[in-house]
Amino acid sequence: MITEEITRTSIYLPQLAELIKVKSIAEREKLFEFKLQDAKELGHKPGQFVEVSLLGIGEMPVSVSSSPTKKSSFELAVRNAGSVSNALHNLTEGATVGIRGPFGKGFPLESLKGKDILIVAGGIGLFPLRSLINYILDKRDEFGRFIILSGCRTPRERVFVNELGQCQKRQDVELLETVDRGDEEWTGNVGMITTLFSKVTVAPQNTFAIVVGPPVMYKFVVAECKKKGLRDEQILLSLERRMKCGVGKCGHCQINGVYVCQEGPVFTYAEILKLREAI
Amino acid sequence: MENKVIEKQNMSLLVNSLTSAEGAEVIGPRRKDGKYAFGKIADASELCLDYDTTVLPPKMYLLPPKETLITFKLEKEYKVEPVIEDKSVILFGVHPHDIKAIELLDATFSATNPDVNYLSRREKITVIGVDCLNPNPNAFCASLGTAIAETGFDLLLTDIGDRYVVTIGSSKGKELLREHAETREASQAELAQRDVERQKALANYKVSLKMPPEEIPKLLDKSWDSHVFEERSEKCLNCGSCVMVCPTCFCFDVQDDVALNLKQGERYRQWDACMLTDFALVAGGANFREDKKSRLRHRMYRKGKYLWERYGKLGCVGCGRCASACLAEIASPAETFNLLKEESK
Numbered sequence: 058m059i060t061e062e063i064t065r066t067s068i069y070l071p072q073l074a075e076l077i078k079v080k081s082i083a084e085r086e087k088l089f090e091f092k093l094q095d096a097k098e099l100g101h102k103p104g105q106f107v108e109v110s111l112l113g114i115g116e117m118p119v120s121v122s123s124s125p126t127k128k129s130s131f132e133l134a135v136r137n138a139g140s141v142s143n144a145l146h147n148l149t150e151g152a153t154v155g156i157r158g159p160f161g162k163g164f165p166l167e168s169l170k171g172k173d174i175l176i177v178a179g180g181i182g183l184f185p186l187r188s189l190i191n192y193i194l195d196k197r198d199e200f201g202r203f204i205i206l207s208g209c210r211t212p213r214e215r216v217f218v219n220e221l222g223q224c225q226k227r228q229d230v231e232l233l234e235t236v237d238r239g240d241e242e243w244t245g246n247v248g249m250i251t252t253l254f255s256k257v258t259v260a261p262q263n264t265f266a267i268v269v270g271p272p273v274m275y276k277f278v279v280a281e282c283k284k285k286g287l288r289d290e291q292i293l294l295s296l297e298r299r300m301k302c303g304v305g306k307c308g309h310c311q312i313n314g315v316y317v318c319q320e321g322p323v324f325t326y327a328e329i330l331k332l333r334e335a336i
Numbered sequence: 337m338e339n340k341v342i343e344k345q346n347m348s349l350l351v352n353s354l355t356s357a358e359g360a361e362v363i364g365p366r367r368k369d370g371k372y373a374f375g376k377i378a379d380a381s382e383l384c385l386d387y388d389t390t391v392l393p394p395k396m397y398l399l400p401p402k403e404t405l406i407t408f409k410l411e412k413e414y415k416v417e418p419v420i421e422d423k424s425v426i427l428f429g430v431h432p433h434d435i436k437a438i439e440l441l442d443a444t445f446s447a448t449n450p451d452v453n454y455l456s457r458r459e460k461i462t463v464i465g466v467d468c469l470n471p472n473p474n475a476f477c478a479s480l481g482t483a484i485a486e487t488g489f490d491l492l493l494t495d496i497g498d499r500y501v502v503t504i505g506s507s508k509g510k511e512l513l514r515e516h517a518e519t520r521e522a523s524q525a526e527l528a529q530r531d532v533e534r535q536k537a538l539a540n541y542k543v544s545l546k547m548p549p550e551e552i553p554k555l556l557d558k559s560w561d562s563h564v565f566e567e568r569s570e571k572c573l574n575c576g577s578c579v580m581v582c583p584t585c586f587c588f589d590v591q592d593d594v595a596l597n598l599k600q601g602e603r604y605r606q607w608d609a610c611m612l613t614d615f616a617l618v619a620g621g622a623n624f625r626e627d628k629k630s631r632l633r634h635r636m637y638r639k640g641k642y643l644w645e646r647y648g649k650l651g652c653v654g655c656g657r658c659a660s661a662c663l664a665e666i667a668s669p670a671e672t673f674n675l676l677k678e679e680s681k
């Protein structure tokens with residue numbers, strides 16, 4: 058009877074969640090902390106996403122930005138980009154939203170354990186990556202070297218500045234940042250994210266690169282990873298597509314015959330090479 | 337399979353017995369403005385079992401053009417509730433290709449993450465098929481192997497002159513027949529006559545695929561860069577009609593509606609089409625199938641390869657509706673596949 062009950066549940070019905078904290082993190086970006094009703098655990102893996110409902114406005118896919126090691130609540134970092142994200146930005150603490158998910162395949166933690174990790178974050182690609190970064194920081198001894206390359210267009214667009222600052226101070230994290238264009242106060246690196254690759258050495262056999270950023274970034278960053286000697290299977294990317302259901306039905310997220318909401322959003326570059334129109 | 341025979345003069349008794357029975361609505365092909373369309377049958381005289389094709393497939397009774405998924409209340413306490421819109425329906429007079437299309441929808445909506453909205457409705461649908469002996473000029477079912485259905489129906493009728501052979505496809509069908517119709521066992525001669533009628537119909541298709549259907553996915557494997565897509569898509573109006581009339585297309589959009597009092601509302605899905613320009617557009621402005629060529633190619637690959645790989649069924653059943661609906665005259669998968677085949681020689 059229990060299976061009957063489970064299979065009879067609508068896949069479109071969101072659970073309710075309460076917004077317990079909002080924080081502005083950049084000009085168009087805010088960090089939202091939610092608690093599911095009845096204090097249920099979200100139970101996600103780093104790299105997975107949820108569909109957030111603003112009832113009456115719509116749903117949008119958002120990667121979970123907090124690590125699953127943080128259990129009682131979860132965080133979503135959202136750029137104000139349109140109708141749902143804008144409505145989300147207008148919410149205050151105590152508001153209710155709907156959550157479906159977690160959906161998709163996250164980062165393959167099992168393959169990553171024991172390996173050197175090279176994170177490459179372009180702009181708000183750091184949002185989904187933050188769940189993995191925090192996971193690794195919480196289980197630091199289960200991984201090898203931990204290198205983070207982060208780039209954005211201008212210093213003002215940097216996100217999670219304080220948290221990156223904390224990483225900078227740690228001996229067991231190698232963090233390099235750059236901006237495309239500096240300003241009067243910026244004293245760090247200037248140049249595309251690809252320019253950071255000349256500043257790091259990696260052990261190609263033992264390293265996994267995890268790359269998330271705007272679509273234009275992928276080709277160039279993958280080329281740099283390959284120059285470092287990484288194989289296609291050792292390069293992981295997370296892809297964005299339009300999504301309307303998150304459960305493999307609506308067809309919007311397709312890349313060729315692949316449903317990004319099911320088989321992705323995380324893919325190895327080897328998988329991506331078999332697809333056309335992917336990057 | 338068990339086969340019965342029902343005299344034509346008794347057919348209206350069966351139909352009227354179904355329409356007057358409690359519970360299920362009877363839906364079938366009716367004449368409408370010189371064409372045919374599925375609609376509610378109130379009396380047997382409205383049902384046209386010898387139709388060639390309908391503008392829209394019976395898909396709308398399985399996946400309505402617009403369907404509520406959840407309702408919500410935005411009072412102090414938020415409340416969300418699932419909505420399952422199902423009712424008992426007898427689809428009477430479904431052609432074999434449309435039966436095959438329903439089988440593809442079944443596969444899609446029951447695969448990982450079963451879609452209860454679809455499945456509940458599906459459970460309450462009885463499919464009474466009818467062999468298509470008078471095919472539409474744009475159809476190519478014969479060469480696609482979709483002109484004859486072996487599964488997917490509760491009952492299937494074949495017109496053999498003054499009688500129908502009734503193939504029983506399920507216990508639900510058998511029960512329905514027992515309850516509502518006067519039948520007798522089909523004789524060997526009548527079954528032979530059924531096969532003759534089917535064979536005759538196969539010869540009536542005007543369009544045909546120049547390759548066996550299982551070759552299509554392999555053909556597409558090497559056709560990605562073909563200029564056929566570019567040339568054919570040039571005239572595309574981005575109207576989406578080819579998708580809207582297709583019995584196998586199931587992609588949808590999801591939207592919210594709020595009542596004027598702002599206190600309650602609903603979320604619904606509605607048919608969407610990959611041939612529309614913004615289908616793959618994302619918020620950052622990137623559109624992953626920006627030009628006509630890539631949209632037409634996607635539709636053809638979906639029909640001929642992607643769904644085959646996922647569910648072991650082609651995404652096209654050869655009904656020809658898209659070709660009839662397309663003002664630019666470019667929508668028929670048969671024509672595209674044939675051109676690709678020609679080119680690959």
Ligand SMILES: Cc1cc2nc3c(=O)[nH]c(=O)nc-3n(C[C@H](O)[C@H](O)[C@H](O)COP(=O)(O)OP(=O)(O)OC[C@H]3O[C@@H](n4cnc5c(N)ncnc54)[C@H](O)[C@@H]3O)c2cc1C
Pocket residue numbers: 106115116117118119120121134135136137138139140141142143181184185296297298299300322614617618619620621
């Ligand atoms: C797996 C995944 C993970 C993601 N993770 C995050 C994340 O962690 N943080 C984050 O901020 N974002 C994330 N995104 C992106 C986010 O989902 C989009 O920014 C979001 O869908 C925007 O929704 P919206 O309702 O706010 O904007 P919409 O109003 O839907 O659209 C914004 C813009 O898109 C265009 N557009 C959309 N629909 C149409 C249409 N029908 N016709 C014409 N133009 C249209 C318009 O230019 C519009 O201004 C993720 C996306 C995916 C797929």
Ligand code: SF4
Pocket residue numbers: 571572573574575576577578579611661662663664665666667
């Ligand atoms: S192929 Fe024809 S029916 Fe389809 S979108 Fe283009 S013009 Fe419209």
Ligand code: SF4
Pocket residue numbers: 578581582583584585639651652653654655656657658659667668669
């Ligand atoms: S693609 Fe055209 S011919 Fe094939 S099933 Fe759809 S409408 Fe019919």
Ligand code: FES
Pocket residue numbers: 299300301302303304305306307308309310311316317318319
């Ligand atoms: S988002 Fe609907 S199929 Fe992937």
